[in-house]
Amino acid sequence: MVWEGRVRGGENYSEEFKDEVVKAVLNERSTIGQAAKDFGVSRQSVRNWVTKEKRRRSGPRSMQGEGTPTRDLSLKSSRRRTATALCQERRSS
Structure with missing residues (x-):
């Protein structure tokens, strides 16, 4: 048909x-x-x-779900801030 x-x-x-x-x-x-x-x-x-x-x-689709680029960038920024803070603490000690 x-x-x-x-x-x-x-x-x-x-x-x-x-x-x-x-x-x-x-x-x-x-x-x-x-x-x-x-x-x-x-x-x-x-x-x-x-x-x-x-x-x-x-x-x-929501762009804020797990595994999205936005979430990944937030995690990277958070890790970077933590690493920077640890380095600053070590330098001042």
């Missing part, structure tokens, strides 16, 4: 078409490979659309 909602011309597809393909995969009616075959598009296109939708559904 090839869905007629696609718009050819430099491999551009309508949002409605992409939504149908993604729904087929996310609702577990189809694998990425099978959806690509059924809708007449590349596996990579389907994979990209599904990934984009999964990211959209997961919402914005």
Whole structure:
């Protein structure tokens, strides 16, 4: 089955078409490979659309979580201040 909602011309597809393909995969009616075959598009296109939708559904991510660059920099700054304080104490003793 090839869905007629696609718009050819430099491999551009309508949002409605992409939504149908993604729904087929996310609702577990189809694998990425099978959806690509059924809708007449590349596996990579389907994979990209599904990934984009999964990211959209997961919402914005906090940049202040553990292991983020901001947290790592704070730890490094804290360690640096502690090391500096220890060096200053040793010099004054």
